[in-house]
Amino acid sequence: xxxxAAPGGVVGPExxxxxxxxxxxxWYPRLLTDGVRVERCLDLRLAHRLLRGSAYADASRLAxxxxxxxxxxxxxxxxxxxxxxxAQPVAATLFDVDDDGPGEGLPGPPVDAGGxxxxxxxxxxxxxxxxxxxxxxxxxxxxxxxxxAAESAGALAAAEMHxxxxxxxxxxxxxxxxxxxxxxxxGPRSTPEARPxxxxxxxxxxRAELDAPTLNPDSLPDVLRALRRAGLxxxxxxxxxxxxxxxxxIEPLLAYKKLSRLHSANGWAWLDRWVVDGRFRxxxxxxxxxxxxxxxxGGGALQLPRxxxxxxxxxxxxxxxxxxxxxxxxxxxxxLARDERMAAAGNGRDLYQGMVDARVVDExxxxxxxxxxxxxxxxxxxSAAVLPRIARAFPQALGHVEAAARAGERGEVVTTLLGRxxxxxxxxxxxVQADALDPDASRNAESRARAQTRAWGRFTxxxxxxxxxxxxxLCWIAEVRRRLWRLxxxxxxxxxxxxxxxxxPHLVYFLHDELVVHTPTAWARVVEAEVRAAxxxxxxxxxxxxxxxxxxxxxxxxxxxDAKG
DNA sequence: ATGTGGGGCGCG
DNA sequence: AAAGCGCGCCCCACAT
Numbered sequence: 001x002x003x004x005a006a007p008g009g010v011v012g013p014e015x016x017x018x019x020x021x022x023x024x025x026x027w028y029p030r031l032l033t034d035g036v037r038v039e040r041c042l043d044l045r046l047a048h049r050l051l052r053g054s055a056y057a058d059a060s061r062l063a064x065x066x067x068x069x070x071x072x073x074x075x076x077x078x079x080x081x082x083x084x085x086x087a088q089p090v091a092a093t094l095f096d097v098d099d100d101g102p103g104e105g106l107p108g109p110p111v112d113a114g115g116x117x118x119x120x121x122x123x124x125x126x127x128x129x130x131x132x133x134x135x136x137x138x139x140x141x142x143x144x145x146x147x148x149a150a151e152s153a154g155a156l157a158a159a160e161m162h163x164x165x166x167x168x169x170x171x172x173x174x175x176x177x178x179x180x181x182x183x184x185x186x187g188p189r190s191t192p193e194a195r196p197x198x199x200x201x202x203x204x205x206x207r208a209e210l211d212a213p214t215l216n217p218d219s220l221p222d223v224l225r226a227l228r229r230a231g232l233x234x235x236x237x238x239x240x241x242x243x244x245x246x247x248x249x250i251e252p253l254l255a256y257k258k259l260s261r262l263h264s265a266n267g268w269a270w271l272d273r274w275v276v277d278g279r280f281r282x283x284x285x286x287x288x289x290x291x292x293x294x295x296x297x298g299g300g301a302l303q304l305p306r307x308x309x310x311x312x313x314x315x316x317x318x319x320x321x322x323x324x325x326x327x328x329x330x331x332x333x334x335x336l337a338r339d340e341r342m343a344a345a346g347n348g349r350d351l352y353q354g355m356v357d358a359r360v361v362d363e364x365x366x367x368x369x370x371x372x373x374x375x376x377x378x379x380x381x382x383s384a385a386v387l388p389r390i391a392r393a394f395p396q397a398l399g400h401v402e403a404a405a406r407a408g409e410r411g412e413v414v415t416t417l418l419g420r421x422x423x424x425x426x427x428x429x430x431x432v433q434a435d436a437l438d439p440d441a442s443r444n445a446e447s448r449a450r451a452q453t454r455a456w457g458r459f460t461x462x463x464x465x466x467x468x469x470x471x472x473x474l475c476w477i478a479e480v481r482r483r484l485w486r487l488x489x490x491x492x493x494x495x496x497x498x499x500x501x502x503x504x505p506h507l508v509y510f511l512h513d514e515l516v517v518h519t520p521t522a523w524a525r526v527v528e529a530e531v532r533a534a535x536x537x538x539x540x541x542x543x544x545x546x547x548x549x550x551x552x553x554x555x556x557x558x559x560x561x562d563a564k565g
Numbered sequence: 566a567t568g569t570g571g572g573g574c575g576c577g
Numbered sequence: 578a579a580a581g582c583g584c585g586c587c588c589c590a591c592a593t
Binding site for chain 3: 216218219220221222240243244260261264265288289290291293294295296297298299300301302303329369372373374375376377378379380381382383384458459461462463465466512
C-alpha cells in the first residue's frame, strides 16, 4: 500500500493493532516521514534472532530451522525515488490483536496482508506462527514474550529518535572547538597544515623537545622511536603510560593527543557530516551488541564526549530532561540473584553509600571499584582486595556471577533473566582447548588455553548482568515512550521537532542506562515524573515484587551539559 | 588505490 | 591510576 494509505485509523493509543514486519528499521522511517506513529509492533527479525538463540526455547522447531530470510539483518529500503513522488509499497502485514499489554500475546490471524512483501506477507504470517510456537513451548513463555515486546518497542523508539534527531547547537559546538583547538586551519585535509592552531603549536613543541623535526605525533612508531631516542622506557603511547614518564615532551604530547582525539572524532568534519539543520541523527542498531545493548552506526552516537555536550541544546521554549539509572548493573544483579541484603543496601539511596553504611566496605570508592570487579571479573589491585568482603556480605549475588563465569569456562551458554543467551565460543576457541589437551602440548599452549578459558568466563559473567540490565533499559524506554505519547499534544504553535512530535515531549537520545527527552519546558516536571514512574515499572516487569529499586538521577536544563550538572 | 588489523580512546 | 566487561571510530601501518 502506498504511504498515503498508511494505517490512519489503527495507530492511535486507543487502538490495539500491532504491526508485524520484517524489520522496524526498514519500514518505520517512512511512516514517520509521513507523520505516522506506530504504537506497538512485532519486529520479526529481532524476535527471530532472539528466540532462535534462546536456551529457554532450545527445543523448538525454530531452534532447528535452517537459516532463512529472518536470520539476516534488516536492510533499509531504498529511498523513495524523488521523481515518482510516491512511496514504495509497504510489505508489512497488519494483524488484529487483543488489547493486551506488552508481553501478553502474539498477534492473532491476519486481517490485512497488503502489498508486496519481502520476505513476503505470507512468510511473515508463517514466521509469526513459528515464533509463537517457540514461545509457547519454551521454559519461560512470559519472559520471552516480554523480551520480544520490549525489543520491538525499543526498535520503534530507536527509529523515532533517529527521526526526531538530537537538537544540536552548531554555533556552540564550533565555539567549544575553537576554544580548545584554536582557530580552524584553512590547510587541505589530511596534511599537517590541516591541524588547528593549538594542535599545530603543540606538535611543534613535541618535535622541538624530542629533537625530531619531522615527527608526526599521530604516528605510533614515530613517537615511540623518538621517545626511545630520548632515553625513555616507553613500550606504548598510551596516555596512562606516558603520564608516568619524566620528560618535557610528555606534557605537550599528552595535550596534543587529547585535542587530536576531539578534533578527529567530533571536530568540524564531524559537525559538517552529521549535524543537518540543527539535528544530529545517529543510526541506532537495536540488539546490535551480543548482550542486547544497542549499538550505533555513524557519528559515534554512543561516545559523545562530555566536552561537547553543551552543544546538545533544546529548542527555544523547550528543555531537555536527562535521566540516568544509578548503579544499574549492581542493582540488576541483586534482583537477578534475589540477593535481599544487596537490594536492601541500595534501597532508597546510593547503593555504594549503602554498602558503607552496612559496613561492607569502609569507603564509597571501595564499594564501587569492588563491585565493578565483581561484575567484570577483576582479579588485581584494589578491586580484588575488597572483593572478599563483598562476597561475604552478598553471597547470593556473588555466587550468581561466579556460576555464570564457571559455566562460560566450561564452554556453556548462559542466559539473561528474560532469555537472551550468550553465543557459544567459536571454533578457534575449541581448537586452542584441544591443542592444550594434546599430550605433547607446550607450556605455552596450556597457558594460552587457560587464559582463553578465563577470558570467556569473564565474558559470560558480565553477559548475564549487562544483558539483564539492557532488558531493564528496554522496558524503561518502552514505558517512557508509551507514557510520553499518552500525555498528548500541547496547545500552541508547533516546535521545530518534526511531526508527529512537534507539540509533544519525545525521546531524543538513549545511552545504555541514560535517556534524554526533549520537551516543551512547561512539561518538564511532568516528564520527569513519567520517566521515574517508567523506571519503577521496568523494575516490576523484570523482578515482580522482589524489593529492589531503581532510583534515577533526573535533571532538566536547556543543554545536556546543564542537565547533567 | 583499497581493504584489513591493531593501537588508542571516547562512552556506558 | 587502571584493571576486569561491552561497544564505534579515528589514524596509521601494512597487506594486496
